[in-house]
Amino acid sequence: MPTPLPGPVTAGWPAVSELELLDTGQIRAGLSDAGRDRLARLEIHDQIDSTNTHLMREASAGAPSGAVCLAERQTAGRGRRGRAWISPFGVNLYLSILWRYPLAPAALGGASLAVGAALAEILRTAGVSDLALKWPNDILWQGRKLAGLLLEVAGESQGPSHLVVGVGLNLRMDPTQGNDIDQPWTTLDQALNGKPLSRNRLAARILDDLMAALEQYGSEGLAPFLDRWRQFDTLQGKPVRLLMGERIIEGRHAGIGPDGSLQLDTPDGRRSFQTGEVSLRGS
Template structure:
């Protein structure tokens, strides 16, 4: 009932809603309404009551709570199990442990902060508390292991759609796993899998999205290359709202991927591709080389034209160290 009351108050930002109307919509007595107001206040919501006027919402904590997250998702959602941590070492590490213990497909892990957040190739993901999204999705897909790395691109398309809807700004994707806003990195994706020779056991997709971080929240060496949604728009975003939107968009993209592979999603990736037609410095295995990035293909590979006259190559794994701005 507290979640229903929260939604009623959020429908009228800054304005009073009479106790009579709230009671009618909740099917509850005035005493029961008062009890739910107290419940929300204990959770950190600022609710003002005035005799003869009712209640109004003055402020809310930017917390991610399982109950509110559930209430924002469709009833038929694939997301059925949630784990929310005030602090953890790494949501991906936690997800792997849960997967090995038998946690189901559609498990979501989220943390307010991480002490050992990870990016690709062993890099560290800065994870200050209270401002960003750090989450992992545990999936048990019904396909063979070679398909699993393409889920990084599926997640990127879903996250790009989420950010564009929230900010109204164009998002660009840097193969294979980064999101850019305003020319700076805003999010990263890390996919890990466990498999037998011909069977996937599980895939864990980690997402770090800079939401409300300010310049002072980034290490000095990242302040020129990293940004956040708040940094680009000048306003704050409720993290639980972004998380629920992303889960809905990911489920939509995942179902399209199961039905048709990457082909249905490629136009959305390639129209946002940050690298198309640009000269880049590519690192793969133990060497680096320059060339031109063309686009991403149906298998998630980067089509790459090396300098020096060799023909076009398909790069399945690598890192873009530099690219034309």
């Protein structure tokens, strides 16, 4: 569970000027003792192609579990299904975490839901209301995209495997910087009505809680995260459309299964869809 913030909603989140560059010392200082133990390596780049791509390369070269990469700007940021992730300098958070498991890659299919639930809880603790999780990996505020996740897995068929979790969180991006985004989007600044948060403190909190979630997923699987995810599932019981390439499947959102699959009630009965195969849109 996320570490509770003391006092009022924004207590412990220091105010900052509009541009606050990422700093390894400040991020390390903001971690809990357990977070510092889990963190194996922390890199911050002024510019990089993609934090996920970088850590996947580093994983192949033997980088340890708990390696973390952040960047001020990405030149080839990636979202799900090959979409570009717009990544201007210094105004958002772009970070990736490498985590190693003895498990087979197939066992990590529910990790995106575990991470999504943990990230939504962090944002709620920071004072954001009206949050929603859209299966499998989007965080919305008032129906607009606030954050996205990109999870990439590699390994032996029976294990071990490694997972790179990428987080893109819009903080203070100017509307002109998001002209190329092809869906409604928002920023944390809007969700908090302009109340400032420290980028470094927020990055530390995200790393703390996501590393804890990744560790817990390895020992307990998806089960402890299901109810945590469901509390942000605002599409439960509503009519939706699933986009599968050129196919559109319509039905009623019936929640998520024990394995993290999307459950959809269709004219042909209840059907399950696995993470990574479909996109979900409210009808």
